[in-house]
Amino acid sequence: MSREEGLQRRYSRLEEALEIKSLRRIISAYINYADAAEEDVKRYERSFRKLSREHKGLLSHLPLKFQRFRRCISANSFFIMNMLQAFDPPFDMSQDIDFDGHSDIGRFSNGHLCTHASHHMQDYSAYVKGSVPESIDIASGPELSSCSGSCDQTPSNRNNEKQEISSESSCSLVMNMNTPNGNTNLIDESMDKVKLICNLDASLHDSTPNGNVRCIIRNIVRDWAVEGQKERDQCYKPILEELNRLFPDRCKERPPSCLVPGAGLGRLALEISCLGFVSQGNEFSYYMMICSSFILNQTEAANQWIIYPWIHGNCNSLSDDDQFRPISFPDIQPASAGITEGFSMCGGDFIEVYNDMDQEGAWDAVVTCFFLDTAHNIVEYIEIISKVLKDGGVWINLGPLLYHFADSCAPEEEMSIEISLEDAKKVALQYGFEIEMEKIIETTYTANPRSMMQNHYYAAFWTMKKKPRT
Structure with missing residues (x-):
């Protein structure tokens, strides 16, 4: 193998690693949708608890509204998980990726098809x-x-x-996702499968916008x-x-x-x-x-x-x-x-x-x-x-x-x-x-x-x- 071929092969590996990194972040963002939305609902509930008893009485319907939020979030998650289960990435997402010797990878944008x-x-x-x-x-x-x-x-x-x-x-x-009412147990189980197959770690999951x-x-x-x-x-x-x-x-x-x-x-x-x-x-x-x-x-x-x-x-x-x-x-x-x-x-x-x-x-x-x-x-x-x-x-x-x-x-x-x-x-x-x-x-x-x-x-x-x- 010539030096030029070796450099090209190494560059191609780097490109694929960058793509896998980017795609994992996006899949993580989709998976994290429900958790992020739940944090919003919890914030609404914390604000409601700080109200006086009199003010709570005027807004007594809000606890039911918060549960309504959760049902809608579950329905959105149901669609997202069906979408992810049908997605067939062009890479082996389970592989470990190595960026040794490439200290400038941070300049590549996340969320896009970012390489040649x-x-x-x-x-x-x-x-x-x-x-x-x-x-x-x-x-x-x-x-x-x-x-x-x-x-x-x-x-x-x-x-x-x-x-x-x-x-x-x-x-x-x-995966079978026949849960029109947004069965949260099945959705959670499917999310875990996606994380396992795509080798998603917790830190990446937590940091994804x-x-x-x-x-x-x-x-x-x-x-x-x-x-x-x-x-x-x-x-x-x-x-x-x-x-x-x-x-x-x-x-x-x-x-x-x-x-x-x-x-x-x-x-x-x-x-x-x-x-x-x-x-x-x-x-x-x-x-x-x-x-x-x-x-x-x-x-x-x-x-x-x-x-x-x-x-x-x-x-x-x-x-x-x-x-x-x-x-x-x-x-x-x-x-x-x-x-x-x-x-x-x-x-x-x-x-x-x-x-x-x-x-x-x-x-x-x-x-x-x-x-x-x-x-x-x-x-x-x-x-x-x-x-x-x-x-x-x-x-x-x-x-x-x-x-x-x-x-x-x-x-x-x-x-x-x-x-x-x-x-x-x-x-x-x-x-x-x-x-x-x-x-x-x-x-x-x-x-x-x-x-x-x-x-x-x-x-x-x-x-x-x-x-x-x-």
Whole structure:
């Protein structure tokens, strides 16, 4: 083995170790959801006990409300554990990991597909016939394939044979979770099994932040519940109408291709597929990927699941019933939605996955929705979008510029380029784009429609076309 090969092999081992570390933290966060929520309820109870007898009498219903919290938390945990038992990680999660000789691992972010080798493809083409194929085991994990170095399913080669990850090297958490009333003993037992199989230690479990899990629960409403339809109409509907206008002569034999970076839980990418495009969603967050994989790949019926997404905010509630209202999802069965063959989800960093020669000029359209401001360097995002589009291809964007890394307590070497909308459009012009349409759309994001407080965005919405090279 040459020195270069040895270094590459060592680097690959480090990358895999970092991925396992990151994924363990995320699984821990999901498992820790109920415990973290229980701590909130205990805090409410401590505050109630400090009231005077007279004041307790005026709020005598609160102890029952606290028990109601616990029932809702249990129901949310029931969904989370079903989701985890179906997840089939692309690594052997039981292995010990060693970071000896790599003192700089702390700079890698947690909660994301953080390394060059971590591009995982999930193809949903099997569902194009409108029903779950008999050969797919709903209790098993989703079918994943590895995309080393780049995402191998460009529109031109999407039928290429992909390398399968063997079941021997994955953490397939197959457990029966038939407890619609949220049986806490069964949920606790399942959590213990997940911890054992994935080699989760107590210190990691205790230190994992839980806010991301609650964010995912709210995103489920936005993408997959009837209650999220208003937001989808505000954000997704204009994009779909624009695609329909720009590609009026779509045909099943040669459908146009559309890339959706920052696909989140996958609804927009699915809707674009149903419109008659070869659609590929790209997502960086394991939190999102685990949940979207479950909804897209494991759903047997519409409204199969029930969660209580609004229980974690006591502020600005009109009533307890509003706060405790159940949300059923998904509002459609993805398998019966009428997707176009070639629909897929690719996990990994947008820049690392698509800044590849195989992706150059590969896509007819790129759709970005609430995505541009997730960049460390928005200029690089725009550069890659231009690179992957064909000449004459279109870029449809909708979203604000709430830069995710602005004012963050990050290491000094972490970059955050924060420019105005005007500057962002000027940069796009330098990369060969011309503006065909632009306007402002007012919208919310994962908002509770019955809350007394509503945050509204005035989001930029544009269509740009990539000029042919001269």
